[in-house]
Amino acid sequence: MSAAEEVVAEGHQAVEAVPKRAMTLGTGTSLVVLAALIIMPIFVKNFIIFQMTMLLIYGLAVLALNILTGGSGQFSLGQSAFYAVGAYTTAVLMEHFDVNYALTLPIAGIVCFGFGFLFGQPALRLSGVYLALATFALATAMPQLLKLNFLEHWTGGVQGLVVTKPDAPFGLKMSQDMWLYYFSLVVVIGIYILAVNLLRSRSGRAFMAIRDNEIAASAMGVDVALYKTLAFGVSAAITGIAGSLGAIAVQFVAPDSYTITLAISLFLGMVVGGVGWLPGSIVGAAFIIFVPNIAEGISKGLSGAVFGVLLFAVIYLVPHGARQVAILGQQLAGKLRKN
Amino acid sequence: MELFTNQVLAGIATGAIYACMALAVVMIYQAIDHLNFAQGEMAMFSTFISWQLMQWGIPYWAAFILTLALSFIAGIAIERILFKPLAKAPVLTNVAGFIALFAIINSSAGLIWDFTIKQYPTPFGSAPFLGSQLISTHQAGMIGVTVLLLLGLYFFFQYTRIGLAMRAAASVPESARLVGINTSWMIALGWGMATAIGSIAGMLIAPVVFLEPNMMGGVLIYGFAAAVLGGLTSPFGAVVGGFLVGIFENLAGTYIPGVGNELKLPIALALIISVLVVKPAGLFGRHIVKRV
Numbered sequence: 001m002s003a004a005e006e007v008v009a010e011g012h013q014a015v016e017a018v019p020k021r022a023m024t025l026g027t028g029t030s031l032v033v034l035a036a037l038i039i040m041p042i043f044v045k046n047f048i049i050f051q052m053t054m055l056l057i058y059g060l061a062v063l064a065l066n067i068l069t070g071g072s073g074q075f076s077l078g079q080s081a082f083y084a085v086g087a088y089t090t091a092v093l094m095e096h097f098d099v100n101y102a103l104t105l106p107i108a109g110i111v112c113f114g115f116g117f118l119f120g121q122p123a124l125r126l127s128g129v130y131l132a133l134a135t136f137a138l139a140t141a142m143p144q145l146l147k148l149n150f151l152e153h154w155t156g157g158v159q160g161l162v163v164t165k166p167d168a169p170f171g172l173k174m175s176q177d178m179w180l181y182y183f184s185l186v187v188v189i190g191i192y193i194l195a196v197n198l199l200r201s202r203s204g205r206a207f208m209a210i211r212d213n214e215i216a217a218s219a220m221g222v223d224v225a226l227y228k229t230l231a232f233g234v235s236a237a238i239t240g241i242a243g244s245l246g247a248i249a250v251q252f253v254a255p256d257s258y259t260i261t262l263a264i265s266l267f268l269g270m271v272v273g274g275v276g277w278l279p280g281s282i283v284g285a286a287f288i289i290f291v292p293n294i295a296e297g298i299s300k301g302l303s304g305a306v307f308g309v310l311l312f313a314v315i316y317l318v319p320h321g322a323r324q325v326a327i328l329g330q331q332l333a334g335k336l337r338k339n
Numbered sequence: 340m341e342l343f344t345n346q347v348l349a350g351i352a353t354g355a356i357y358a359c360m361a362l363a364v365v366m367i368y369q370a371i372d373h374l375n376f377a378q379g380e381m382a383m384f385s386t387f388i389s390w391q392l393m394q395w396g397i398p399y400w401a402a403f404i405l406t407l408a409l410s411f412i413a414g415i416a417i418e419r420i421l422f423k424p425l426a427k428a429p430v431l432t433n434v435a436g437f438i439a440l441f442a443i444i445n446s447s448a449g450l451i452w453d454f455t456i457k458q459y460p461t462p463f464g465s466a467p468f469l470g471s472q473l474i475s476t477h478q479a480g481m482i483g484v485t486v487l488l489l490l491g492l493y494f495f496f497q498y499t500r501i502g503l504a505m506r507a508a509a510s511v512p513e514s515a516r517l518v519g520i521n522t523s524w525m526i527a528l529g530w531g532m533a534t535a536i537g538s539i540a541g542m543l544i545a546p547v548v549f550l551e552p553n554m555m556g557g558v559l560i561y562g563f564a565a566a567v568l569g570g571l572t573s574p575f576g577a578v579v580g581g582f583l584v585g586i587f588e589n590l591a592g593t594y595i596p597g598v599g600n601e602l603k604l605p606i607a608l609a610l611i612i613s614v615l616v617v618k619p620a621g622l623f624g625r626h627i628v629k630r631v
Contacts, residue, residue, distance in 0.1 A: 126616070127619075130621075133563060133564065133611070134612045134615065136563075137605065137609060140604055141604075141605030141608065144604075145605070264438060268435055270431075272435070275429065301450045302447065303446065304443065304445055305443045308442035311442070312436065312443075315425065315428065315432050316424060316425075319427075
């Protein structure tokens, strides 16, 4: 094709421009959700507490993707790789070096930050589908890399590693599951607050400027390369921490738990929760944890089809995900207040 | 040296599979501007339909033509019923829709035809081609069909009014509408054509990988990789990309020590990404210039 035939595309964005105020919940609503999350485990069985812990963990991983895609406008299908690195860091530190489980979280975060930051470098030149393919490659490569022979001493190869579940400290009379739930809750809330603050800060504004118009952002003096890789690093770090929590909660890490399917689930979680709306992450996580189970309950043989139909139903009703529901709710509340 | 030429030949033979799939991927990308993750499953379903027709006693070529027609109609129907309502939704929501379609088709095929592996006939026979042990007549036929398909598409897009209209609708929809092109139907037509091409790919691939609901998993990944490597805007690039990926994969498996079957895919993908880092729009893709 000659240069004269080059297409001039209008600057249409792959990711919607969500203003930063619209990215979070109001204080009142946040407190209600928080109270519900704190009280809930007291009334339910251990297995449900475990599921809720997984909900928090996947919520955290979806949140990380949300910062990357909804915040800085970069697409990733490779989140499962960062999740795996976090999980393995924790498992190896706990089982080979007897490090306390709580200490492994920040270490996993730092390791994944470095990994994500480095991966962000070649990814800089790619965007859209090309970036999707690059991250996809990372996700497909990760399980194979974890199975490599010379790493087997540390990673346990195909068999993976068993992780011991921590007891509640300070002699608290609490089941392991419940303790882990509250532990995860504290970590998740801490990271949520950090993430909200990050997006409201100078760096967050830089992310959003890049998302909305890269060229304009660089004209305003935003270091595009730095902030794009930084977004990858931060997202990888949070995903890694989610991975470590996941390893502790499931008590087991194996290469085949972290395949591309996990990355696709996290992506679906982000879409269902609403791209660029941080509280939606937990709604999205609920979707990817519970809907496959519901689909299996409706029909064993056709569970995939039922899941697909439910997913279609959701994206037809609310193409912008849970964010759309929240906006509708707000408008309704506003109208009621006026009357 | 003989090992090298043999591996390249074997690479070309598998590359033909990827080239077919990549061509279908590029077709739909041209029409709708998205990568369709359900493409492989649609091709698999078409292949099952042709298999079912043959089970009912219809001869190969009649089943082939009938499947093409059915796939074309099914592609248009999927677009009209499922994706037209999502035309105004965000891009990522559309991608979620493709994943949903993937799950639906895969699971239904499993229920209708179950997950056992089935033999699929080839019209070209499977004798060694020109005395070579590495390429069978089927694989040679496959390469031939891919090239014919490519030529046909080239003439369709370059020299027919409707081909021109489809290109216009995909690249500048607003202006295309202003000159009286029904862009919405052009998209549907693109879906139909992509599904038909996918069904050809499926029917050619099935004798090699055997017929089962998950047969397209690996092939689609390589197909995407090939399409992206060649440049998503160029059908010719897709075919070249397909052959290159096939050759890469084989050579990496042979010459890099410690690379078993498991590491072939990551290495092929890594190589493709290194190419993309140097040429971000793919080898033959047009660079899209954005208006600020």
